[in-house]
Amino acid sequence: MLRNYVIITFRNIRRNLSYAFLNVFGLTLGIASCLVIFLIVRNELNYDDYSKADRIYRVTLNAIDFNSNVALAVAPAMRNDFPELEQVSQVMYSHEVMIKVNNNHFRENDFAFTDEHFPAIFNLRWISGDPKTALKEPNSIVITESIAKKYYGDKNPMGEIINLENEINVKVTGVIQDLPGNRSLPLKMFVSIETIKNQLKNQMSNFWNIGGGYFTFILLPQHYSIQRIQHKIPAFLHKNWNLDPKEVRLPLQPLKDIHFDQRYINNIVTPTSKDTYYALFGVALLIIITACINFINLATAQAIKRAKEVGVRKVLGAHRSQLVKQFMGETTVLILIALVLGVGIAATFLSQAGTWLNVKIDASELAQPLVIGVIAALTILVILLAGLYPAFVQSAYRPIDSLKNQTGTPSKGFTLRKGLVVAQFAISQILIVGTLVVAHQMDFFENQDLGFNKDAIISFYVPNNAKKDVLEHALSNNPDVKQIAFSSGAPSYNNNFAGFSAPDHGVIKDDVTEMKFVDENYINMFGLKMLAGQKVNKANPKDTVQNIVANETLIHKLSIMDPEKAVGQRIVLNGRPANIIGVVQDFQSESKHKKRRACVLMYYADAFFMANVKLQPRAMSNTIDDINKTWTALFPDNLFEYQFLDEHIASFYTQEQKVYTAFKLFSSIAILIGCLGLYGLISFAAAQRTREVGIRKVLGAPLISIVGLFSKEFILLISIAFFIAAPIGYYAMHNWLQNYAYHINIGVGTFLIAIAASFIIAAITISYQTIKAALVNPVNSLRNE
Structure with missing residues (x-):
């Protein structure tokens, strides 16, 4: 029996190859998109995922603003006044530094001065060197593996000398693995802060001497409440600097919150609301729902063609449960084909998608247990969403009606299919609205109301x-x-x-x-x-x-x-x-x-x-x-590097640019999937109504009338979808815009463009098949009937 079902499954796929292709291709795109989005969202939500992350806090300042930077005076005072803390470390981060190695000059970013306590807080993966002593002595530097290969190739870099800014010579005392891209404190090299201790003497006591990139981190003992430290901060401020705790606070910010807390200024990586990534995950769900809607619509539309098969099987004694299993089996085969293709496409284009979205993700992540579990869950979900209803529709025909060709299209199925088409267009319109709002906000970020001229201006350092x-x-x-x-x-x-x-x-x-x-x-x-x-x-x-x-x-x-x-x-x-x-x-x-x-x-x-x-x-x-x-x-001993001012301004919005690119990419995929389903439905409708079209043409119906015959139903469905999508799209994007002090207002034009785009997309999708059906010679249509 199973062998028979498999043979019938592949026979039906071969007989209805175009519909099978539309279903498989739509599901393939949906599955591939969901996997890519899942990996992107997981990467972003796992920012600063160190092994001790739940015990690491950043000491911040709240006086006028929420400032991520504090003076260098804070760390030594905390070591003295809070002996219960496992570690206290300070970091002086610099976006750029000039490096000289063997008369070769380099300009590197993500450089910092750190103290010897830094490695004990962050679980860096050491290739060479001792984390306990690597930063203890002055003029010591720890570099990443990629920097070591860049400067020294396959040679062991330990003990090599590196010159900083033509002023300081430091010795390589450690090499670590490259940090993942999702780190709020990205570092490629860090030097012992003891190297510049003499220059920092005046900053070690002044609470208000706060430089850009001055960070302080603490590590709590296990099972120790952060509130016990936070409650002591007011007395700490008063004792050391005679500050009024009502006017100055030192909030202790959890490490895992840094990437998502938008109150703070002077972060290295601009924080982004978690809602942004939840919204992106929502896009993934919308895409897979759209793909499943396609499958359901096409499967129920084709149910009529298999009515006689159902009737014959029931006459021969087949139970409905057996028919449901058969049709679910066929669905499972199609979905498994789409799954294999989808995983293959995701693996092939993952690195390219990461480049587009400025995220470090790798195809090897698809083999991780969690991702495999998500793939399995996604497969089961798609099989249930896409397979159950068509299976029950196809198995529900009465044998006598099936054999007499009196099944028609079940009214319930027809009504549901209309509802699914409305849902599909509503999803497309929500995504169009979202993409337009993000696009307008990005334009507002970079080009409007800056208060100064930024065109054709470059800036560069004067040593x-x-x-x-x-x-x-x-x-x-x-x-x-x-x-x-x-x-x-x-x-x-x-x-x-x-x-x-x-x-x-x-x-x-x-x-x-x-x-x-x-x-x-x-x-x-x-x-x-x-x-x-x-x-x-x-x-x-x-x-x-x-x-x-x-x-x-x-x-x-x-x-x-x-x-x-x-x-x-x-x-x-x-x-x-x-x-x-x-x-x-x-x-x-x-x-x-x-x-x-x-x-x-x-x-x-x-x-x-x-x-x-x-x-x-x-x-x-x-x-x-x-x-x-x-x-x-x-300046022959220095390296010339410049930056266009408009590029610098664009760097403020790197996170938003990720969102904008993702919206454009995945909204386009969702709309394409919807178009595939719409094309399939129109193709099937045209085939089912060949005789009607022929009679209308014999009676003198013009081409435009035939096109309108197929289009009017979808125009109504698109209009209904718009009234569903408009308030949802407005609510979602209005809430997103509240993350910014300055933002656009969502105008009526955005929604007009969305519904116009839906009509245009539908018209393009429908036009080919309807015009093709309308141009067929009515004699041939009626002869075939």
């Missing part, structure tokens, strides 16, 4: 301030260099903060402002809009009063609404008097996750370590080559 004038003169002689400005950073770089007060305006206690050290050309080059007063001018280092240009947010904190009235007012900035000589319109100095903050611009030549150059739009690559030659001639 020697004394040669700044020579560099400026050389670049000014290049006709393809439009403007030059020196500063501590472009408008979108925020790495200097200071406390300020203004007793005359009610700001008695220190607030926080961003500081940008800029030259006299900065405001003009970036197109910052002056609202009152004068721009930044060259300052005399001997001046006791600092001249500053304040932004709108800062003067509003002084309760001054009119920019003209702010000119001439004084504040205390970093303990020194500062005179407001001008007011500039607010501009975006960080991502739109956060609201714009107070900012001052001031002239301070010693901090001009970055050159900003606006290029003529013609032949920019040649101009950059010329700048490289000029720069290299002045």
Whole structure:
């Protein structure tokens, strides 16, 4: 009997090859997409998955903002006052460092100074070296396996000398395996903090001396409540720095929360809400549901063609349970074929999908027990979703009706099929709405309301301030260099903060402002809009009063609404008097996750370590080559590297770009699967109504009337789907937008585009088969009947 069922299964597949292909192809895409999305979501939700992760906490600061950075003074004080902690470690992270190995220069990212306690907290996988001693001595460096191969090939790097920034020589004392991509503290090399201990003396006691990338981590003993430490923090702050715990707090943030806590600034990897990944997982479910809907629709549509087979089997004594088993068996065969193909496609394109989505995932992950379990569960789910209903429909025909060709299409099945088509179009429209909203928000992130000009501007490091004038003169002689400005950073770089007060305006206690050290050309080059007063001018280092240009947010904190009235007012900035000589319109100095903050611009030549150059739009690559030659001639021992300002701004939204790419990719797949099912239904309907079409043509029906015959039902179904999808899509995307301080508003146009796209997609899918059916010679249609 089983052998007979298998033979019949493959005979039916061969007889209905086109429908089998549509079903298998749709399920294949659905399964492959689900597996890829599952691995992506698992990768993101498993951020910082260290073995001791449940006991690791990051010490953070909450005064004005939630700041992920704290002063270097915190770690030694915590070691002294909290002896119960298993480990306390501090990290000075730097995005870039210049490396010199055997006269070869490299610019590497993800570099840090760490203390000897760091390896004991994070379970790094050591290839060479002793984790207990590798960072104990000054001038020690631990590098990853990929860096070791890059610098030394197959040679053992232990004991080799590496030069940092042409200043410090360090010895390789350890090699670790590369860290996975899902780490909030990505590191490729770290040096013993003892190496620069003398330079840090002044920072080891000042609580407010907070540099970018200054992180502190603690490791709790096993079975020790974090609340016992958190309750002692107020007394700790008061004892060591006489701080009021009502105004300053040190929240202890669980390591596993770092990647998803969007309150914090100055993270290395921009946090993303977990809801984003739950939404992506929801897309996976929608895709597999769409594929199952296709299967159900096509299977029930073909049930009519197998009615006689069912009738004959029942007359010969077959029970309904046997027929259900037969049809479920056929479904299982098709799904297993789709499963094998889907896993193969996922394995083949996983690395490419990871590249598109900026996620490190590998095909070997498909062989992990958890993933195999998910594949098995997914297979069973698809078999049940796609197979049960068609099996019961096909086995339900009465023998007498089947043999008389009086089965028609069961009314219940017909009604359900309409409902499934509505669900399919509703899913497509929800995904279209989601993709459009994410696309508009991404455009808003990068191109709108920045408050400064970012086009054709590059920024690069100036290692020697004394040669700044020579560099400026050389670049000014290049006709393809439009403007030059020196500063501590472009408008979108925020790495200097200071406390300020203004007793005359009610700001008695220190607030926080961003500081940008800029030259006299900065405001003009970036197109910052002056609202009152004068721009930044060259300052005399001997001046006791600092001249500053304040932004709108800062003067509003002084309760001054009119920019003209702010000119001439004084504040205390970093303990020194500062005179407001001008007011500039607010501009975006960080991502739109956060609201714009107070900012001052001031002239301070010693901090001009970055050159900003606006290029003529013609032949920019040649101009950059010329700048490289000029720069290299002045700084031969350094490596020239630059970044376009718009690329830097785009880096704020790496996580959102992942979501946008995923939405585009998987929404397109879901829509394609839906189109396959719709194409199959129309093909079947056209075949079933060949005689009707022939009669209509004989009676003079035009082509447009025949096309409308097939289309009108789907137009109604698409309209119903829209009224279901619109409120769901709006609710979901409105909640997603609330993660950002600045965001778009969802307009009516988004939904009009969604329903228009649905009509266009349906029209394209339907048109081929309907026009083909309408063009058939009615004589042939009626003769065949």
